[in-house]
Amino acid sequence: MGIEDLAESLGQNVLTTTLGKVIGWGRGNSVWPAQFGLACCAIEMIATATAGVDIARFGSEAMRASPRQADLMIVSGRVSQKMAPILRTVYDQMPEPKWVISMGACASTGGVFNNYALLQGVDKIVPVDVYIPGCPPRPEDLLNALMILQERIKAQGILPRQ
Amino acid sequence: MSSTESMAGTEGVTISRTGQQGAFGGELLTVNFGPHHPSTHGVLRLIVDLDGEQIKRLKPVIGYLHTGIEKQMEALRWQQGVVVTDRHDYLSPPINNLAYALAVERLMGVEAPPRAQALRVIMSELTRLSSHLVWLGTSGLELGAMSMLMYCFRERETILDMNEEISGFRMHTSYIRPGGVMADATPRFLDMLASFVKEMPGHVDEYEDLLTMNPIWRARTIGIGRLSPEDAKVLGASGPMIRGSGIAWDLRKTMPYSGYESYDFEVATSDACDCYGRYLVRIKEMREAVKILDQALQRLPDGPVNVDDRKMLPPPREELETSMEAVIHHFKLFTEGYSVPAGDVYVAVESGRGENGCYIVSDGTHKPRRVKFRSASFVNLQALERMALNHMIADMIAIIGTADTVLGDVDR
Amino acid sequence: MIADNLITERGVSAGDEWITVPADNVHEALAALKGEGYRLLVFLTCVDHLVDQSRPSWPGRYELVYQLRDVEKLRELRVRAFVDGDPPEIESATDLFPPADWDERETYDLFGVRFKGHPELTRILMPDDWVGHPLRRDYPVGGEVVEFSEEHQRWQTPPDRA
Numbered sequence: 001m002g003i004e005d006l007a008e009s010l011g012q013n014v015l016t017t018t019l020g021k022v023i024g025w026g027r028g029n030s031v032w033p034a035q036f037g038l039a040c041c042a043i044e045m046i047a048t049a050t051a052g053v054d055i056a057r058f059g060s061e062a063m064r065a066s067p068r069q070a071d072l073m074i075v076s077g078r079v080s081q082k083m084a085p086i087l088r089t090v091y092d093q094m095p096e097p098k099w100v101i102s103m104g105a106c107a108s109t110g111g112v113f114n115n116y117a118l119l120q121g122v123d124k125i126v127p128v129d130v131y132i133p134g135c136p137p138r139p140e141d142l143l144n145a146l147m148i149l150q151e152r153i154k155a156q157g158i159l160p161r162q
Numbered sequence: 163m164s165s166t167e168s169m170a171g172t173e174g175v176t177i178s179r180t181g182q183q184g185a186f187g188g189e190l191l192t193v194n195f196g197p198h199h200p201s202t203h204g205v206l207r208l209i210v211d212l213d214g215e216q217i218k219r220l221k222p223v224i225g226y227l228h229t230g231i232e233k234q235m236e237a238l239r240w241q242q243g244v245v246v247t248d249r250h251d252y253l254s255p256p257i258n259n260l261a262y263a264l265a266v267e268r269l270m271g272v273e274a275p276p277r278a279q280a281l282r283v284i285m286s287e288l289t290r291l292s293s294h295l296v297w298l299g300t301s302g303l304e305l306g307a308m309s310m311l312m313y314c315f316r317e318r319e320t321i322l323d324m325n326e327e328i329s330g331f332r333m334h335t336s337y338i339r340p341g342g343v344m345a346d347a348t349p350r351f352l353d354m355l356a357s358f359v360k361e362m363p364g365h366v367d368e369y370e371d372l373l374t375m376n377p378i379w380r381a382r383t384i385g386i387g388r389l390s391p392e393d394a395k396v397l398g399a400s401g402p403m404i405r406g407s408g409i410a411w412d413l414r415k416t417m418p419y420s421g422y423e424s425y426d427f428e429v430a431t432s433d434a435c436d437c438y439g440r441y442l443v444r445i446k447e448m449r450e451a452v453k454i455l456d457q458a459l460q461r462l463p464d465g466p467v468n469v470d471d472r473k474m475l476p477p478p479r480e481e482l483e484t485s486m487e488a489v490i491h492h493f494k495l496f497t498e499g500y501s502v503p504a505g506d507v508y509v510a511v512e513s514g515r516g517e518n519g520c521y522i523v524s525d526g527t528h529k530p531r532r533v534k535f536r537s538a539s540f541v542n543l544q545a546l547e548r549m550a551l552n553h554m555i556a557d558m559i560a561i562i563g564t565a566d567t568v569l570g571d572v573d574r
Numbered sequence: 575m576i577a578d579n580l581i582t583e584r585g586v587s588a589g590d591e592w593i594t595v596p597a598d599n600v601h602e603a604l605a606a607l608k609g610e611g612y613r614l615l616v617f618l619t620c621v622d623h624l625v626d627q628s629r630p631s632w633p634g635r636y637e638l639v640y641q642l643r644d645v646e647k648l649r650e651l652r653v654r655a656f657v658d659g660d661p662p663e664i665e666s667a668t669d670l671f672p673p674a675d676w677d678e679r680e681t682y683d684l685f686g687v688r689f690k691g692h693p694e695l696t697r698i699l700m701p702d703d704w705v706g707h708p709l710r711r712d713y714p715v716g717g718e719v720v721e722f723s724e725e726h727q728r729w730q731t732p733p734d735r736a
Contacts, residue, residue: 036198038205039227039570040252040333043296050315065199080573082701083197083205083226090198112245115237116708116716117230117700135249136333225699230716232684233708237715268588395645398614398673416648504628507588508641508652510616521641523621525628532709536617536641541673573699 020157027071027097028153029059031146034070034094036087039077041104041136048139058146067093072149073126074142078106079119091126099153101145102128105135184213193555197226202562203300204569206543215554220547227573235533239499240266240340243530247520248334250535251571253293256285257513258535259338261520264419265509266340269502269524272471276463278342279421284355284458285328285337286420286511287451291362292321293514294444294451298369301441301563305382310372317365320358327351341475342468355459362452370445383437387549387561390435397545400538401516402447403565406440408433413512420511425454437564444566474500499528508536515539515566535574539567580606582633592652597634600655601665604640608670612642612651615671618678620685624711634658636687640667657687666691684709 037045048055055061064070067090079087091100102122105111108131110120122128129152130145137145182190196207205226211219231250235243247262248255260282267273274282295314302310322332328351329335329344337344373379389399394407404411412429414422430446432439468475476495477488504526510519516538523532542565550561580603583594595603621637634656642651657664666689667674678689679698686707689695697704706713 039229040249042204043252044333046296046300046311047315047319051312052316052319078227078229080226080228081704082228082699086198086226110717112249113229113231113234114715114717115230115234116714117228117233118717120718138332225697225701228699230708233713233715236711271588395613396672398616398671411645416645505587506592506621506639506652507590508616508650517616519617521617521619521639525626527627531623531626531628532619532621534617534619540676544673544676 018157020159021154024154024157028150031058031060031072031099031149031153032062032064032070033060033072033074034067034090035063035065036073036090037076038079038083039106041076041107044136044139045074045076045103045142048142053139053143055143055146058143058150060146067091068095070094071097072099072101074101074103075107075122075126075128076103076136078111078113079122079125080117081119084119084125087122088125097153097156099129099149100126101130101132101142101149103132103142103145104137105133108133111135180211184218186214188214190218195558197223203567206562206567206569206572208546208558210555210558212555215556217550217553217555217558220550220558222543222546224543224569224572227569229570229574231574232533232535235530237529239528240502240530241495241499243533244336244339245334247535248336249570250574251513251515251518251537251539251568252333253296253568254289254513254515254518255334255336256282256289256338257511257518258520259336260286260420261509261511261518261535262522262533263338263340264511265507265520265522266502268507268509269505269522270340270474271503272341272469272474274342274420274469275466276421277346277465278467280458280462281343281347281467282338282420283422283425284347284455284462285335285343287454287458288321288324288355290514291448291451292318294448295321297444297514297563297566301560301566302373302379304559304563306378307373307376310369313365313368313372317362320354324351324354324358327354341471342466346467347462352459352462355455359452359456359459363449366445366448366452373441374445380438382557382560383441383564384434385436385438386553386557387437387564388435389545389549393545393548397548398541399516399545400541401512401514401566402430402440402443403516403542403545405429405431406443406564407435408439413510413517417510419509425457427454437560440564440566501526501528502530510536513538515568515571516542518571535571537571537574539565539569539571540574543567543572587652590650590652592654594633594654594656597638597655597657597664600638600640600653601667601670603653604642604667604670607642607651607653611644611647614643614645615667615673615677616641616643616650618667618674618681620681620687620709622685622709622711632656634662636662636685638664638681638687661686661688663688663690665689668692683707686710 102108107122130149132141132145176194178192180190184190191212193210196202197205207223209221247258295318299311299314325335329337389407391407394404410429410431427450430443432442472491476492481488502524506523508521510517519536521534525531550558580595581593623632636657638655640653681687683697
């Protein structure tokens with residue numbers, strides 16, 4: 001069979017692309033978040049998963065109870081000094097590639113609680129990709145952050161993370 | 163115990179051996195449960211000794227959400243503190259505001275005008291509904307009724323939309339403040355409330371259709387997590403926990419505040435003393451809350467929503483342009499704040515979880531000396547071991563679920 | 575009524591009745607009050623009166639506050655006891671009121687008050703290895719310096735001009 005025959009038999013069914021784009025497309029549209037609810041923002045995170053806003057439209061409805069099955073950690077709420085080592089352990093258990101969304105003012109900077117008990121920003125212990133302002137942010141804010149993250153994941157392709 | 167505790171990890175579930183012999187011939191195992199576990203309603207950690215699948219000992223470990231709210235309050239001025247009170251029991255922010263506002267008002271010797279009181283009742287009952295809805299949705303999810311989450315959060319969104327209409331914020335409204343409320347209700351809010359009051363009883367019927375006679379739900383909750391009335395009293399339980407044990411203790415009836423004595427409603431109780439009883443109490447409370455909302459809406463009095471005290475609340479915007487005195491008051495309030503007479507006071511209100519109290523000590527300055535939140539979850543959680551003993555490990559989920567602890571409230 | 579020699583002071587603050595008892599007799603007084611019908615300990619906490627100007631002198635630095643409630647007659651009573659010393663010590667009330675268990679642990683954790691006779695007096699809210707007792711008035715609020723805040727100004731101003 002010559003190359004012309006092959007082209008004829010495949011017809012319009014071939015798409016050429018780069019491996020990076022395919023992997024980015026696949027990864028970006030199936031980000032599985034770890035269920036890491038901490039405080040007020042966790043309630044809004046649950047609200048994001050329910051029918052009204054429906055995070056499933058963006059392929060992220062599969063909230064995993066085990067960090068080993070997740071590739072996105074949504075730090076939803078304030079992180080206390082006592083919780084910080086546990087958060088880091090959970091992060092370490094997630095397989096690469098992994099991303100972190102810091103949801104809400106408390107997770108991002110400590111928020112209104114500038115005191116001894118809270119970690120002043122979760123970025124002190126884990127690398128954060130997207131910060132969401134708000135106390136707590138609206139579910140739409142979380143969706144927006146997810147979309148920003150998806151753009152980044154798609155742009156990243158097969159290159160190792162910077 | 164120390165050796166086993168050191169072996170217990172800090173994430174999810176880890177199991178370690180104790181070496182002790184159990185009644186079924188096997189070995190007692192120590193299971194570490196949480197703090198990062200999907201069904202503990204937050205960051206609760208439990209250390210459980212298991213004989214087979216039976217719970218022989220249970221020790222809650224808390225503090226994973228300790229926010230230092232009480233210390234933070236000491237560093238904030240009186241009117242700034244309201245913002246922080248929202249965030250300890252994050253499922254019922256306006257009720258936390260109410261406890262704080264009532265306490266400050268009692269120290270100052272002022273009382274909110276009637277319209278503000280009615281609006282406070284409306285916000286409290288809306289919050290109670292939304293808090294019970296979150297409880298019902300998540301507890302249903304944990305015991306296998308996934309659709310409950312979708313239904314309950316649908317109605318919760320309606321309530322949050324109302325919150326947004328009246329205060330500009332979905333969850334942490336800071337709507338109830340010392341001296342009154344943030345702003346008057348908009349006509350649109352009252353329309354939304356009227357249609358909500360009309361629709362909500364039908365939605366509660368929907369939930370009951372899904373759960374009350376559901377054989378799986380009944381099998382998972384009836385006879386599980388028994389808390390006898392005597393134990394409930396001795397352990398200081400409050401809210402649906404004590405009413406689910408058949409004791410009609412509701413602060414709205416027994417020690418009324420904000421004009422609750424003038425509303426006609428029943429205290430929901432159940433003699434079942436188990437998880438199912440607590441479920442029935444909460445369903446009934448949702449119906450009663452709608453009744454209170456209806457009454458409050460029918461006879462919402464006219465008038466101001468804030469006390470007329472320039473030392474406590476800023477003057478209206480129009481006055482600032484004409485009156486020098488108003489400008490001075492405004493400036494003083496937002497730079498220094500007001501001071502509260504020295505003394506201490508304890509005010510308790512009924513939240514969705516029970517007695518939500520606020521104990522304030524003032525030393526006469528513009529910042530509180532000490533603010534203590536008496537949280538219902540903190541006390542109710544102490545009853546957990548009593549309820550879970552000799553039950554299966556899977557039943558613990560139902561017990562934690564129906565105890566309805568909010569960890570932000572426990573740890574503060 | 576409990577013996578008058580136990581009460582050193584009594585009064586009403588913003589409508590709440592209170593009595594003060596000597597710290598050494600707290601257990602005795604609480605037991606007597608429990609017999610009178612105050613069967614519920616609503617909460618137990620501590621107030622630190624370090625540099626408190628609202629009274630010319632305080633009997634002690636730490637004020638233990640017990641809020642009792644009689645659920646039958648619907649009355650409340652606040653019992654105060656002042657303690658001093660480092661660490662301050664007082665009799666535990668866990669044998670009288672079971673809910674005092676965690677309250678006393680919390681008070682120990684945040685104020686460093688030792689309760690004699692408590693079955694397991696360990697830290698409850700802060701991590702086990704935490705140093706200091708955060709709710710004491712001489713413990714800083716902590717957190718980070720915020721730009722444009724009062725603290726920031728103090729931090730920037732040289733000591734001789736502060």
